[in-house]
Amino acid sequence: MDLAGKRVIIVGERDGVPGPAxxxxxxxxxxxxxxxxxxxxx
Amino acid sequence: MSHPVVRDIRFFLAHTPGLVRHGSKPxxxxxxxxxxxQDIQGSLRSFDEAAAYAPHxxxxxxxxxxxxNTAAAPWYENMLAExxxxxxxxxxxNEDQFHGLLKxxxxxxxxxxxxxxxxxxxxxxxxHPRVTDExxxxxxxxxxxxxxxxxxxxxxxxxxxTRDGETIGLxxxxxxxxxxxAPDILLENLAVKATATMALRSVLAESGTDPAGLQYVIGxxxxxxxxxxxxxxGNLAKTVAEAAACVNSTGSDVKxxxxxxxxxxxVGGSLVQSGVFPEVAVVGGCSLAKLGMKFRGxxxxxxxxxxxxxxxxxxxxxxxxxxxPVLRLDSVGRHTVGAGSVQQAIVxxxxxxxxxxxxLKFGDVxxxxxxxxxxxxxxxxxxxxxxxxxxRLIAALAAQRGEIEKGSExxxxxxxxxGMPGFSPTxxxxxxxxPFMAHALDDLRAGDYQYSMFLAKGSLFLGRMTHxxxxxxxxLESNSGAG
Amino acid sequence: MVVLLGSPTPESAEVYAxxxxxxDPSWVGPLAxxxxxxxxxxxxxxxxxxxxxxxxxxxxVEIMESVLDTDDIIAxxxxxxxxxxx
Numbered sequence: 001m002d003l004a005g006k007r008v009i010i011v012g013e014r015d016g017v018p019g020p021a022x023x024x025x026x027x028x029x030x031x032x033x034x035x036x037x038x039x040x041x042x
Numbered sequence: 043m044s045h046p047v048v049r050d051i052r053f054f055l056a057h058t059p060g061l062v063r064h065g066s067k068p069x070x071x072x073x074x075x076x077x078x079x080q081d082i083q084g085s086l087r088s089f090d091e092a093a094a095y096a097p098h099x100x101x102x103x104x105x106x107x108x109x110x111n112t113a114a115a116p117w118y119e120n121m122l123a124e125x126x127x128x129x130x131x132x133x134x135x136n137e138d139q140f141h142g143l144l145k146x147x148x149x150x151x152x153x154x155x156x157x158x159x160x161x162x163x164x165x166x167x168x169x170h171p172r173v174t175d176e177x178x179x180x181x182x183x184x185x186x187x188x189x190x191x192x193x194x195x196x197x198x199x200x201x202x203x204t205r206d207g208e209t210i211g212l213x214x215x216x217x218x219x220x221x222x223x224a225p226d227i228l229l230e231n232l233a234v235k236a237t238a239t240m241a242l243r244s245v246l247a248e249s250g251t252d253p254a255g256l257q258y259v260i261g262x263x264x265x266x267x268x269x270x271x272x273x274x275x276g277n278l279a280k281t282v283a284e285a286a287a288c289v290n291s292t293g294s295d296v297k298x299x300x301x302x303x304x305x306x307x308x309v310g311g312s313l314v315q316s317g318v319f320p321e322v323a324v325v326g327g328c329s330l331a332k333l334g335m336k337f338r339g340x341x342x343x344x345x346x347x348x349x350x351x352x353x354x355x356x357x358x359x360x361x362x363x364x365x366x367p368v369l370r371l372d373s374v375g376r377h378t379v380g381a382g383s384v385q386q387a388i389v390x391x392x393x394x395x396x397x398x399x400x401x402l403k404f405g406d407v408x409x410x411x412x413x414x415x416x417x418x419x420x421x422x423x424x425x426x427x428x429x430x431x432x433x434r435l436i437a438a439l440a441a442q443r444g445e446i447e448k449g450s451e452x453x454x455x456x457x458x459x460x461g462m463p464g465f466s467p468t469x470x471x472x473x474x475x476x477p478f479m480a481h482a483l484d485d486l487r488a489g490d491y492q493y494s495m496f497l498a499k500g501s502l503f504l505g506r507m508t509h510x511x512x513x514x515x516x517x518l519e520s521n522s523g524a525g
Numbered sequence: 526m527v528v529l530l531g532s533p534t535p536e537s538a539e540v541y542a543x544x545x546x547x548x549d550p551s552w553v554g555p556l557a558x559x560x561x562x563x564x565x566x567x568x569x570x571x572x573x574x575x576x577x578x579x580x581x582x583x584x585x586v587e588i589m590e591s592v593l594d595t596d597d598i599i600a601x602x603x604x605x606x607x608x609x610x611x
Binding site: 022028038 | 533545577
């Protein structure tokens with residue numbers, strides 16, 4: 001699975017890895033974040 | 043530099059299984075499938091089960107947090123043989139008493155109780171030292187026919203049920219066209235008022251503080267009061283101050299999601315320190331929306347639906363009295379806009395920066411109070427063990443700085459020594475660091491250790507206005523008596 | 526289209542992974558019964574991690590490897606992908 005050029009849906013979590021942190025990684029791989037969410041269950 | 047002190051704190055808990063249906067998640071799911079309520083109802087705890095639940099006894103001060111390390115688990119299956127509904131740090135009331143307190147908090151005929159039920163509840167509350175005669179007078183009921191008629195004839199009312207499914211009253215709006223005054227929102231806000239008021243009355247009375255001596259009350263809850271023109275405008279703090287007879291006080295609300303109590307403590311401490319308002323209280327009411335939030339996970343595992351408890355707290359702060367633990371204003375850690383949302387950056391801002399400023403090492407803080415969510419509630423629903431994750435993050439940072447060895451063994455030792463098991467109901471802001479404060483005040487007064495740190499994070503992104511997180515922290519230090 | 530998760534536990538990772546592949550396993554959300562069949566990974570998995578800029582990953586994510594139960598999360602993700610064939 002090659003990330004470069006792909007559109008990516010990001011479902012982060014506050015107590016895991018938050019959305020914006022994953023977004024930074026995704027951009028560094030040449031992919032395009034199309035949705036960035038961070039969930040919180042407390 | 044002298045510092046403000048934290049004099050005392052009390053918690054007020056209400057076991058409200060009948061209100062679980064009004065939590066956000068259950069409300070939505072019951073709306074689309076009515077049989078969901080039967081599933082939830084079959085897994086709700088009795089009052090005795092809630093009282094004998096070890097984490098609640100920790101919150102009431104009848105057991106130390108570390109006692110949970112050796113208490114038989116799962117705690118929901120291993121009820122304590124000895125327990126009490128009150129303790130040095132607070133009290134727990136049953137749902138009937140709480141329905142009475144909702145009516146007592148209601149000045150606009152928003153709550154109607156069935157007359158027989160109201161009479162019984164009023165009789166039960168009459169002997170309670172923190173409920174006023176005026177409030178007992180207010181707990182009047184109406185015939186059941188009127189409740190039935192109101193629920194079926196017009197919009198704008200929701201039923202109040204007990205755990206057994208008996209309809210004992212309702213909550214109604216007086217203006218159906220205002221979404222900000224919908225009955226479920228009014229119920230939520232009355233519950234906040236009732237829990238915060240009872241906590242404030244307790245901390246004032248049990249610390250021997252004259253309510254008239256208080257000058258400022260800061261509300262730190264996540265709930266929002268106001269009408270259609272000022273949704274979330276607040277000010278629950280002044281409402282609570284009035285209800286607790288703090289006649290010389292005013293107040294305001296600090297809004298910052300789950301970390302608002304920590305922000306409020308820092309604001310309150312600054313007001314004390316500056317001399318603007320020397321006697322300050324910080325209060326936080328309950329979070330009714332979170333009742334039953336993880337019921338799906340609990341039902342799937344065939345364990346009790348444990349988000350059935352509402353909690354509020356109240357803290358008293360003042361100028362240095364030579365004995366109470368001091369809030370080190372020079373220790374305040376904050377998550378800045380530029381810090382980003384990375385977990386490491388948040389912990390650096392909240393933990394490492396304050397330690398550096400005070401010239402302390404990670405190990406110098408005896409106990410870290412983080413978000414104290416009870417892992418039995420969260421982990422069983424796939425949300426992980428929140429305090430443990432936070433403690434591991436602190437340990438990882440300590441290892442990065444070479445203050446502890448790298449590796450899971452050293453990490454786990456740090457977590458056990460400087461952390462504790464979570465014991466708070468998942469009540470949002472209430473769970474954020476505050477549950478440990480009563481124990482910390484005891485320990486710091488007894489000279490068990492010198493420093494305890496309180497840190498909390500806030501999920502700003504939930505409001506859809508930013509992707510940012512938030513956080514704030516401070517250190518409590520034992521009072522040297524030097525003034 | 527790819528889905529990347531930051532879930533803190535194997536259980537929550539599995540729920541999200543199943544939701545975006547075979548449909549919401551709890552049958553309560555809008556994706557109940559809707560099989561999107563999207564490729565899904567956790568941000569801690571080698572397949573995606575190796576494609577990130579190493580310095581960015583280190584700054585943004587790496588510390589969570591030692592905080593979360595990473596091996597179990599990765600195992601849960603592989604199980605879902607194998608089970609649903611994405």
